[in-house]
Amino acid sequence: MAASAYNRFLTDDFAACPDCDLLQRLPVLEPQAAAVCRRCGRELRRYRPDSLNRTLALAAAAATLYVVANAVPMLGLTVVGREAETTVFGGAWHLLQNDQRLVGLLVLFTAVIAPAVQIALTLAVIAGVSRDHPPRWVARLMRLHPTAQTWSMIEVMMLGVLVALVKIADYATVIPGLALFVIGGLVLLLAAMQASFDPAEVWRRVTWVGARDSSLLPLELEATDADGRAVGRSALELGLERCDTCGLVSQPVGAESGRCPRCGAAIEFRKAEAFQRAWAFLIAAAICYVPANLLPVLRTTTDAGTDSDTILQGVVLLWSPRGWPLSLIVLVASIVIPSAKIAALAYLLITAQRGSAVSFNQRVRLYRTVEFIGRWSMVDVFVDTFTAALIQLQPLMSVEPGPGLVFFAAVVVLTMLAVESFDPRLIWDPAIGRGFATKEAGYA
Numbered sequence: 001m002a003a004s005a006y007n008r009f010l011t012d013d014f015a016a017c018p019d020c021d022l023l024q025r026l027p028v029l030e031p032q033a034a035a036v037c038r039r040c041g042r043e044l045r046r047y048r049p050d051s052l053n054r055t056l057a058l059a060a061a062a063a064t065l066y067v068v069a070n071a072v073p074m075l076g077l078t079v080v081g082r083e084a085e086t087t088v089f090g091g092a093w094h095l096l097q098n099d100q101r102l103v104g105l106l107v108l109f110t111a112v113i114a115p116a117v118q119i120a121l122t123l124a125v126i127a128g129v130s131r132d133h134p135p136r137w138v139a140r141l142m143r144l145h146p147t148a149q150t151w152s153m154i155e156v157m158m159l160g161v162l163v164a165l166v167k168i169a170d171y172a173t174v175i176p177g178l179a180l181f182v183i184g185g186l187v188l189l190l191a192a193m194q195a196s197f198d199p200a201e202v203w204r205r206v207t208w209v210g211a212r213d214s215s216l217l218p219l220e221l222e223a224t225d226a227d228g229r230a231v232g233r234s235a236l237e238l239g240l241e242r243c244d245t246c247g248l249v250s251q252p253v254g255a256e257s258g259r260c261p262r263c264g265a266a267i268e269f270r271k272a273e274a275f276q277r278a279w280a281f282l283i284a285a286a287i288c289y290v291p292a293n294l295l296p297v298l299r300t301t302t303d304a305g306t307d308s309d310t311i312l313q314g315v316v317l318l319w320s321p322r323g324w325p326l327s328l329i330v331l332v333a334s335i336v337i338p339s340a341k342i343a344a345l346a347y348l349l350i351t352a353q354r355g356s357a358v359s360f361n362q363r364v365r366l367y368r369t370v371e372f373i374g375r376w377s378m379v380d381v382f383v384d385t386f387t388a389a390l391i392q393l394q395p396l397m398s399v400e401p402g403p404g405l406v407f408f409a410a411v412v413v414l415t416m417l418a419v420e421s422f423d424p425r426l427i428w429d430p431a432i433g434r435g436f437a438t439k440e441a442g443y444a
């Protein structure tokens with residue numbers, strides 16, 4: 001029987017923290033107020049009044065700007081009577097045609113495809129849940145939503161284009177195109193769209209696939225430790241699983257993990273093979289890190305010959321009384337962040353695997369920081385992409401991406417995949433059964 005394969009569940013008044021798995025009852029929220037996890041401080045829910053209408057308006061505006069941004073030139077330059085210009089797509093296209101297919105595909109995906117998918121998904125989800133009986137595909141689209149959001153990197157591209165613009169300004173007159181201003185607006189709109197979107201509101205309306213059975217209550221959410229202090233309990237400790245897609249907390253049927261009664265996604269107590277997968281991506285990233293820094297990322301050809309620059313040489317070249325802030329951005333984004341990320345992830349994996357029972361909160365915060373800043377390392381990929389797309393002034397001067405760029409892009413992507421495969425709840429799991437008082441540990 002298909003129906004019996006679905007779990008029994010708790011109502012949405014309860015939430016299990018996605019970062020530390022603490023099960024807690026949520027308070028009734030005032031408009032714009034947020035409930036945060038009382039152990040690790042992660043935001044669990046925010047009440048956004050009129051979320052669907054606002055998000056719809058912002059998404060429609062973003063869709064319009066997106067079309068304009070991709071239809072008109074973003075950057076142009078003139079030098080000794082020669083002119084050149086490029087669009088967003090033109091940057092990726094140049095790489096695809098010049099033996100840099102992997103990087104070209106990555107730029108195409110993060111700067112063109114993922115943002116379009118992000119906007120289209122948002123529009124489709126809102127159109128779907130606005131019906132009287134929201135169709136099942138809304139749940140399926142919602143599953144893709146966080147992925148599209150992670151890989152949509154318009155704001156990183158914007159920064160990369162600005163750096164490229166200043167870089168090129170040293171030897172040519174750069175003309176910022178209309179698309180550059182439109183993209184600036186698009187960055188703000190996408191941020192506002194994300195901020196106004198309330199997944200909980202969508203899930204309240206989605207048609208349930210399982211039976212409405214929340215007979216799990218009453219649960220003992222609090223226990224007392226040996227010293228008589230009140231301690232919280234994780235969902236795992238109570239035999240409950242949190243759905244990664246919709247956040248519903250349910251009890252698996254029998255020994256199997258089962259399916260979420262609301263959205264139908266397969267659910268597990270912890271991400272499958274989190275350690276193995278995270279280690280595999282991390283080690284691959286560490287290996288790519290070496291050629292990424294030793295091989296040239298840009299090759300400049302002039303009538304005087306060909307010059308190759310590694311990332312570090314690029315940073316040094318940008319360093320000038322005027323250009324040092326940009327040089328610093330590239331240094332931090334391309335050298336400091338990737339190496340710090342690899343070291344931080346290795347530390348998190350090792351301590352979690354050893355069941356370390358100290359500094360839980362600092363480690364979860366470190367994980368969130370790594371998750372948040374990872375995408376910004378893509379800046380140098382965009383700088384090099386648009387520099388190469390624009391400076392094609394043969395025989396005067398031309399710039400091509402070097403073999404280091406694909407390794408550098410690989411480091412960024414592999415560390416992001418390592419972060420996504422890891423499960424931060426594994427950091428907190430050693431706290432189970434140790435009488436870990438939530439209040440001492442958590443309140444910010």
Ligand SMILES: [Zn+2]
Nearest residue numbers: 017020037040
């Ligand atoms: Zn938490």
Ligand SMILES: [Zn+2]
Nearest residue numbers: 243246260263
């Ligand atoms: Zn679900």
